[in-house]
Amino acid sequence: MRLTDKQIDRIADSLLSALLKEGGATLKSQRGEVIARIGGVIRENLKREEALDREARTLLEAHLKNAGGDVDEHKLLVMIKKKLAEEKDFPL
Amino acid sequence: MKFSEQRISHLSHLILDGLWRDDLIDYEDEARALTVLKQTLTRLVSVDARQPRMADSLRQVLSRGDGEAFVMSRLFALCLVGALLACTPAGKVERREAFQPRPEREDLYVLPFTRVMVPWELNETIFDRFVDNLNDSALPEDYAFTILKRSPKDIDPQWLGEQYYISGEIFGFRQESGCCSTLLQLTGRVRFHQPGQDQATFIAEYPAEIFFDHDDSSLEIERQKLAAEIADRLSRQLLDALLGT
Numbered sequence: 001m002r003l004t005d006k007q008i009d010r011i012a013d014s015l016l017s018a019l020l021k022e023g024g025a026t027l028k029s030q031r032g033e034v035i036a037r038i039g040g041v042i043r044e045n046l047k048r049e050e051a052l053d054r055e056a057r058t059l060l061e062a063h064l065k066n067a068g069g070d071v072d073e074h075k076l077l078v079m080i081k082k083k084l085a086e087e088k089d090f091p092l
Numbered sequence: 093m094k095f096s097e098q099r100i101s102h103l104s105h106l107i108l109d110g111l112w113r114d115d116l117i118d119y120e121d122e123a124r125a126l127t128v129l130k131q132t133l134t135r136l137v138s139v140d141a142r143q144p145r146m147a148d149s150l151r152q153v154l155s156r157g158d159g160e161a162f163v164m165s166r167l168f169a170l171c172l173v174g175a176l177l178a179c180t181p182a183g184k185v186e187r188r189e190a191f192q193p194r195p196e197r198e199d200l201y202v203l204p205f206t207r208v209m210v211p212w213e214l215n216e217t218i219f220d221r222f223v224d225n226l227n228d229s230a231l232p233e234d235y236a237f238t239i240l241k242r243s244p245k246d247i248d249p250q251w252l253g254e255q256y257y258i259s260g261e262i263f264g265f266r267q268e269s270g271c272c273s274t275l276l277q278l279t280g281r282v283r284f285h286q287p288g289q290d291q292a293t294f295i296a297e298y299p300a301e302i303f304f305d306h307d308d309s310s311l312e313i314e315r316q317k318l319a320a321e322i323a324d325r326l327s328r329q330l331l332d333a334l335l336g337t
Contacts, residue, residue: 003270011136015107015129023128024120034116041106045099064209073209074267091098 012038056081095137104129183298191293193336201257208263217319225327277301280322296329
């Protein structure tokens with residue numbers, strides 16, 4: 001999933017608003033700082049997924065080089081990605 | 093791909109813990125805060141955060157009640173964006189000097205398309221539709237497009253070199269899914285070969301892409317649309333060339 005910085009900030013802002021309005025939370029710092037922290041968590045999570053994607057593609061290419069054959073590469077890529085995510089305890 | 097329930101839960105925990113650890117926020121009731129985070133995140137990732145919809149933008153403009161000039165300028169901008177989004181990739185067509193329209197022979201052979209990292213069902217749809225289009229075409233009825241149901245390596249190259257035939261490749265498949273939308277990209281290329289020519293005398297290439305909201309359509313439908321678009325475009329370009337139009 002790719003989101004721009006602006007979109008991530010928008011999500012972070014909405015999450016904070018919901019926390020304050022409905023979640024019974026109170027700010028202990030500047031609103032901007034809290035939004036930045038939430039955005040950071042989301043960015044980090046998306047970066048992990050991107051890294052997982054890259055690793056899965058590398059493994060797929062290695063597999064295709066060695067095994068070849070008529071396989072559905074996309075399905076295989078999804079399977080590899082799922083397997084890697086399980087190993088790394090990263091929910092997709 | 094949408095965020096799974098587990099991922100939403102995982103992210104909500106990370107946010108909740110991160111804010112508390114950095115002493116940025118106080119929770120009256122941690123469980124309640126977590127529930128709100130999960131609910132809000134679920135709502136946010138099921139609404140497209142990437143592409144504000146044109147209809148929504150239009151609604152916003154109209155609901156503002158601003159002056160007519162402002163509304164018109166916004167409408168113009170929206171239409172411009174719409175037109176740009178509607179632009180399809182141009183593709184490439186190459187006719188070599190030796191290309192000869194309106195083949196004299198009745199039989200034109202079509203080799204199965206090769207595919208490079210492309211789901212087989214897409215290749216199948218493109219190939220079948222491409223051949224159907226050719227056979228339903230406006231070419232004189234005495235032309236027959238015959239599928240050579242063999243791999244090119246099993247065909248006698250000398251015999252093939254004396255035929256009119258079409259080959260093709262499908263490649264460049266890309267599927268990038270976010271929480272709420274997906275971008276699909278795929279390229280098709282066909283080559284027309286004439287007897288006595290070492291190389292194809294006509295080549296058409298068409299890169300297609302589709303972007304869709306998960307709320308509006310499904311991956312299966314959009315993949316088929318993408319395949320159909322490529323098949324239709326390539327068959328049209330080849331027919332135009334063969335008919336000399």
